[in-house]
Amino acid sequence: MSNMTDRISGAFFLVFGLAMFFLVIPEYVEDPQGGNLSPKTMPNIVAWVLAICGGFLALRPTNHAAPDARFFLKTTAYVAILGGAIYAMSLVGFLYVAPVLALVLMLMIGERRPLWLGVGVVLMPAAIWFLVTQLLERALPG
């Protein structure tokens, strides 16, 4: 049932396009008078293109197969870590978060060699700090 992937994504874009046209664009795009091209015109056209193509794809899918659930679970875990790192950076800054983030990621990937862990956790954040704050004279995130 590999073509279910396209049926699902096609149905999504059908609903997304219609939702944009009927709900989102009327609510979140202003419509001033005058001018050659209303701010709504292009978004509305594109919303219909999405809806029509989505419907067409749902009816005539390709054989594309999406990755399995395990892949999405692992990526969700990585995304959650990165999201948490961004939040932590907003609280304590890049310098404190970067080594921890690097360590967690390297352990999750499977790196166990102390030397390489040291390179990733100490050397790389230090090199980035030197490049950004000392050479480029810019601020680190956070």
Add this chain to the structure above:
Amino acid sequence: MVDFSIILAGFGDVFTPFNLLFVVFGVVLGQFVGAVPGIGPVMAMAIAIPFTFGLDPLPAIAFLVGVNKGGLVGGAVPAILMNTPGTPDAAATAMDGYPLTQQGKPLKATKMALFSSITGDTFSDIVLITVAAPLAVLALKMGPVEIVALMIFAFSIISGLMGESLIKGVIAAALGLMISFIGTDPEHFTPRLIFGFWDLFDGLALPSVAIGMLAISEILRRMAEGRGTEGQGILVPDTGNPEDRRVSWVEYWACRYTMLRGATIGTILGALPGIGSTAAAFISYAMTKAASKEQESFGKGNLHGIAATESANSAVVGANMIPLLTLGIPGSVTAALIISAFMIHGMQPGPLLFQNQGRLVYGLFGAMIMANFINLWVGQAGLRLWVKVVSAPKAVIFSSALLLCFVGVSMATNGLFGVTVMLIFAVFGLLMHSFGYSMVIFIIAFFLGPQFEKSLSQAIALLNGNLLNIYTSPVAVALLVLSGVSVFWFLSKRTNEEADTTNLGVPDGETLDQKNP
């Protein structure tokens, strides 16, 4: 036309030690990242762009061009040594390169790849330098009506050629356009689709979107697929015969027609939006094999196979700049990144670029030529080093790349909001890739969206509010007819078909399954 003194001054600008140094940096970095399977020049360019903010335009652009050119050379190294292309462009190189490694001739194979890559690249750069300025003069005669028609034509070609099907290509382009509408509209300057987030008033920053989709999503995908485990040391076989460690002049010269064919194919395909280096490499390989009297030797370590693919995929780089510099239309994701770097540094790509900043353009051309020479020298000196790089631990590389992305986007967007947007688009890119939608089409559409809407608004004004008056512009009518024909052709050819080797929906940096054309 550009004054001759400006051309000379532009070429002369490259020869300052400072500018040359950045070309060298770019080439070294490009060869390094190209040699590491999983990074690739596109990701490296995306990460590097914010770090060039503090530089003058010429060294910044020259650096990025160096990364791109070096990446193509470096990408051949893992393809030849490990049968794992560092970039999709190098997938065809592995077909004859890896058998040579198995025969104990890895250095001969990598050197042939280096020489043919630089030959093809130099050929297309010369074509670019020769035709870009005259084309820009022609392009200057185009008004908003023709530009709108040209963009529609470009969208139809890009959507049809990239990705798995035309429908999915159109959806990716439409999504890119929809996302580009976020922010103020170009005519009335009223906020659109900002959902109360005033950080979005100026629209989404290209570095956030591009780095999120091209770099972060690719790293996440590789980590999730378990490709990021510790690097394995590789054993490079060696026959001990000095002849097997070098490419003789006779061997190089014997491949001259193969390289010329590859360079021509790469230049033609590179000048057309949407095709690109992977397709050029496979087409060149297939044509060379078909023309050869020793077809049975292809796939078993024939130097012509390496020469065909490497000359073609490298020739695309220079030719890609033709639509970019003359029309302001990026034909590939690499070109889209270069164009964004241009804009960051105050250059507006398009026909006026030659008039307004001719010296800078010819400086760029000079940098491209110098990058080819430096590629040769760095490649000769660094090949043995890149062999080591191939087996570098991916955990260190991925975590470092992620940190660099965080810092780069934060610098480009002045804060963590841009970094959050980057992560959102990383997830978005991951989903697009997983469901078979081309991120490349998305980014090109996202980039062209504001210009398209602005030109459409101007075109409506010129046509007195009635688009049917378009018949007054025969060029626009011809382009729209061509768009219709190409859509019809792609629909009849590609709908419901599996993507073949010309499928460029696969992001740069991804390992392709090697197909025997």
